[in-house]
Amino acid sequence: MQITKDDLAKLVVLQEQDKVIDILEAAIAEAPGQIEALRAEADAEKTALAQAKDRLLKLQLERKEKELDLAKMEEEIRKHNIELNAVKTNEAFRALQTEIDRCKAEAGELETRTLEIMERCDSLLKEEKAKTAKLKAAEAVIQEKISGLEARKSEDEAKLAVEKTKREALIVGLPGLVLTHYDNVRRRRGGVAVARLNGNTCTVCRMNQPPQVVVNLAKGNVVVCCESCQRILYSAELAGAKPA
Numbered sequence: 001m002q003i004t005k006d007d008l009a010k011l012v013v014l015q016e017q018d019k020v021i022d023i024l025e026a027a028i029a030e031a032p033g034q035i036e037a038l039r040a041e042a043d044a045e046k047t048a049l050a051q052a053k054d055r056l057l058k059l060q061l062e063r064k065e066k067e068l069d070l071a072k073m074e075e076e077i078r079k080h081n082i083e084l085n086a087v088k089t090n091e092a093f094r095a096l097q098t099e100i101d102r103c104k105a106e107a108g109e110l111e112t113r114t115l116e117i118m119e120r121c122d123s124l125l126k127e128e129k130a131k132t133a134k135l136k137a138a139e140a141v142i143q144e145k146i147s148g149l150e151a152r153k154s155e156d157e158a159k160l161a162v163e164k165t166k167r168e169a170l171i172v173g174l175p176g177l178v179l180t181h182y183d184n185v186r187r188r189r190g191g192v193a194v195a196r197l198n199g200n201t202c203t204v205c206r207m208n209q210p211p212q213v214v215v216n217l218a219k220g221n222v223v224v225c226c227e228s229c230q231r232i233l234y235s236a237e238l239a240g241a242k243p244a
């Protein structure tokens, strides 16, 4: 494939331009995932808070239940105590006394459980307050990060448009076949299509080239590729003389 020294020099500049474009495109492509991850982080904090609130609510309901049960039990004890005055036989008196004792024991258990629940509610309330404060702080930080990422993405998109315009200008006049070959090698070789030859070594893949490759490149006029990585080779002199 024929190529002039000027066109080869253009490819070297084009490669630098494409590196800039690749970096911008990678950053733009990464942004949505990073934003999504931050949103998931905020959602996880929200879920943790909702769960803490739910636990507290359930305990508060249980506490109300126990308090009602306790009130019922106390009412029963009060009734039994009145009934005690009306019993006629010792047997009935003992039976009622046993029932009162049972009610008192149950009331005692209900009181203990109510106290336990109240303590647990207190600690959950503290936990909920701490989580709410943490969420508020985390949300602010996360939102700031998201705004930063979104702003940077917009900036990168604007920069990318400018850099793509520069690329369009760079490829003007390049033979179609040369450009297609360059694009193909770039796609296959991790975005790097050209490689400087240093002595007889390809500076990208570090493989030494046979003498014929070195000779062909020195002669100019044709596209010479690295025998190992297939990248388009250019000489050190060309690199030094590359247009700005």
Ligand SMILES: [Zn+2]
Pocket: 195, 202, 203, 204, 205, 206, 207, 226, 227, 228, 229, 230, 231
């Ligand atoms: Zn190579």
